[in-house]
Amino acid sequence: MTDSTLTTTKPIYLIAPTPTGLTLAEQLLPAIDGAALWSGATSELAVAWHAGKQLVFFLTVGATVRLIAPLLDHKASDPGVVVVDEGGTFAISLSGGHRGGADVLTEQIAALLGATAVITSASRHKRLPSVDLLGKPYGWVPGADSEWNRVAAVVVRGLPVQVVQTSGQTLWRSALPAEHPFVFGETDAEARLWISERLPSTGVPTVCWHPRVLWLGVGCERGTPAQVLEQAVRSVLTNNGLAIEAVAGIATVTLKHDEAGLLALAQKFDWPLRFFEPVTLAGQPVPHPSTTVEHCIGTPSVAEAAAMLAGDTSSLLAAKQIFRVQGAGACTVAVAVAEVEYNSNPGALVLVGTGPGALDQITPAARAAIARADVVIGYALYIDLLRPLLSGTQVVEASPITQEVARAERAIALSYRGLQVVVVSSGDSGIYGMAGLVLERLAARGWDGDCPALTVLPGITALQAAAARVGAPLMHDFCAISLSDLLTPWPLIERRLAAAAQADFVVALYNPRSLRRTAQIEQARCILLTHRDAATPVALVRSAYRPDECVTLSTLAEFASEQVDMLTTVLIGNSSTFRHGPLLITPRGYPTAIQDVEDIPDGVANQ
Numbered sequence: 001m002t003d004s005t006l007t008t009t010k011p012i013y014l015i016a017p018t019p020t021g022l023t024l025a026e027q028l029l030p031a032i033d034g035a036a037l038w039s040g041a042t043s044e045l046a047v048a049w050h051a052g053k054q055l056v057f058f059l060t061v062g063a064t065v066r067l068i069a070p071l072l073d074h075k076a077s078d079p080g081v082v083v084v085d086e087g088g089t090f091a092i093s094l095s096g097g098h099r100g101g102a103d104v105l106t107e108q109i110a111a112l113l114g115a116t117a118v119i120t121s122a123s124r125h126k127r128l129p130s131v132d133l134l135g136k137p138y139g140w141v142p143g144a145d146s147e148w149n150r151v152a153a154v155v156v157r158g159l160p161v162q163v164v165q166t167s168g169q170t171l172w173r174s175a176l177p178a179e180h181p182f183v184f185g186e187t188d189a190e191a192r193l194w195i196s197e198r199l200p201s202t203g204v205p206t207v208c209w210h211p212r213v214l215w216l217g218v219g220c221e222r223g224t225p226a227q228v229l230e231q232a233v234r235s236v237l238t239n240n241g242l243a244i245e246a247v248a249g250i251a252t253v254t255l256k257h258d259e260a261g262l263l264a265l266a267q268k269f270d271w272p273l274r275f276f277e278p279v280t281l282a283g284q285p286v287p288h289p290s291t292t293v294e295h296c297i298g299t300p301s302v303a304e305a306a307a308m309l310a311g312d313t314s315s316l317l318a319a320k321q322i323f324r325v326q327g328a329g330a331c332t333v334a335v336a337v338a339e340v341e342y343n344s345n346p347g348a349l350v351l352v353g354t355g356p357g358a359l360d361q362i363t364p365a366a367r368a369a370i371a372r373a374d375v376v377i378g379y380a381l382y383i384d385l386l387r388p389l390l391s392g393t394q395v396v397e398a399s400p401i402t403q404e405v406a407r408a409e410r411a412i413a414l415s416y417r418g419l420q421v422v423v424v425s426s427g428d429s430g431i432y433g434m435a436g437l438v439l440e441r442l443a444a445r446g447w448d449g450d451c452p453a454l455t456v457l458p459g460i461t462a463l464q465a466a467a468a469r470v471g472a473p474l475m476h477d478f479c480a481i482s483l484s485d486l487l488t489p490w491p492l493i494e495r496r497l498a499a500a501a502q503a504d505f506v507v508a509l510y511n512p513r514s515l516r517r518t519a520q521i522e523q524a525r526c527i528l529l530t531h532r533d534a535a536t537p538v539a540l541v542r543s544a545y546r547p548d549e550c551v552t553l554s555t556l557a558e559f560a561s562e563q564v565d566m567l568t569t570v571l572i573g574n575s576s577t578f579r580h581g582p583l584l585i586t587p588r589g590y591p592t593a594i595q596d597v598e599d600i601p602d603g604v605a606n607q
Contacts (some may be wrong), residue, residue, distance in 0.1 A: 019056025111367030127392030135209035139343030141245035143208025162189035168211030217307025224329030248342035251310035311336035341419030349453035353459020378424035415452035427461035466541035471583030478506035
């Protein structure tokens with residue numbers, strides 16, 4: 001089988017006509033995917049308006065309003081507009097907050113600049129999903145006759161809205177707040193949310209989202225024009241009460257890879273084309289095989305078999321129908337419905353290190369990634385620490401400790417379905433975090449390195465946070481060793497402890513003691529004492545930068561192991577580390593080493 005997909009993208013234009021604004025824009029440029037500086041004059045703004053997905057102005061609100069006022073047309077087609085003041089203090093969603101994407105972009109920019117996001121959408125304030133954005137993450141297509149404003153008004157007023165959903169992801173429901181107006185099932189409602197491959201029935205004001213679950217199986221005579229094919233497709237869909245917006249793509253036989261009419265039809269609707277070899281089609285049981293077709297191309301079915309294979313289903317919504325136009329060719333169309341919708345959005349995995357736990361210790365890049373995520377996945381404790389950064393309309397999946405593999409698999413599966421997924425780890429995701437596990441599972445799946453896209457964002461890890469709370473204990477060579485034997489055999493951990501002690505590394509102990517593992521910390525102490533003075537300074541740092549932070553300074557011989565738990569990082573100095581009041585200090589060199597940094601040869605001194 002081969003797959004051909006046509007997609008288009010628009011840039012996010014950063015418009016900065018002043019030197020101060022340009023400095024801010026250049027700071028944001030590499031951090032926003034698809035961003036470009038607008039180099040045209042403001043008199044040429046109409047070009048950017050029609051070519052851009054969103055426009056970010058580094059100007060006053062008044063000046064921006066005057067610039068865009070003549071260009072405003074309709075919320076369905078206007079780009080989203082964000083305004084950033086020249087001081088970088090506020091990011092304001094000015095227009096196109098929902099359908100133009102300005103609200104989400106505003107949150108990203110605010111996170112990157114450390115600014116305050118100003119968003120006035122009523123649904124965002126109530127932490128309710130915007131009905132005109134609901135299906136975008138899943139690749140759903142909005143219905144042409146949807147009454148967006150009327151239904152949105154009902155949602156904001158908190159009146160009942162009936163939900164009819166026959167296909168597509170139900171993940172969006174998990175993000176609903178406890179108090180929401182959506183009613184699942186029969187009800188006398190003020191409005192209706194219709195999520196289906198089918199056309200809606202008449203009744204109350206309705207908005208439609210059509211998950212792309214319909215696969216069209218198409219066979220045709222050589223040279224059949226696109227207009228005939230489109231007419232046939234529309235006729236089959238309409239006669240069966242199906243929405244053309246719900247079409248995922250076209251499936252056919254490989255012999256049609258250069259069929260001009262099929263290629264033109266796919267390009268017009270931005271439908272992917274899937275091609276199957278005749279032998280593959282022949283292996284698919286169908287309700288209406290044809291000996292004539294089998295004699296000609298080696299398979300008894302093209303339309304029905306291709307539709308069923310593309311939809312990964314054993315049944316059809318519409319059996320094949322034959323269409324002929326005198327002098328213009330003929331075609332056969334069948335329709336199958338897939339269980340999983342096709343999503344043209346490029347899925348992405350972002351592995352985020354959130355630092356020691358305090359919100360002000362999270363990097364701007366990590367904040368921006370969390371702001372733009374469709375789904376945030378992580379250990380429940382870490383998710384709770386992040387709650388103030390979550391929009392309330394994002395899907396959040398928190399799970400207990402020890403479920404790391406399940407979290408990794410879940411994140412990968414959702415990213416393959418076109419969603420933007422953030423996986424959070426405390427500290428740095430690549431240091432005893434989720435990054436390694438997610439990458440292992442991707443590799444096991446045969447990941448191609450491109451789809452889903454992958455980004456790993458660093459964070460302040462535990463040893464850095466703990467060291468900062470007690471001075472400068474890591475100024476010379478150091479190592480980190482986890483005392484957990486869940487994934488590493490204890491004899492191997494013992495060898496590493498002995499090697500680190502003998503080599504005089506400063507040592508950071510992770511996972512030092514749990515309710516079940518109480519002996520390892522004492523065994524580690526004994527191993528270190530064989531090579532290190534009993535008076536070696538030790539710091540026990542629990543929950544660094546969190547409200548219940550606790551720092552205890554002691555020595556290798558005297559620290560109380562019962563004070564240590566899984567939230568504690570243990571820092572053990574080397575032979576040069578000394579204590580000065582509440583601080584631990586490890587000199588950059590040993591007494592026999594070069595003392596003056598200016599005398600160290602080029603390339604040796606750290607910056």
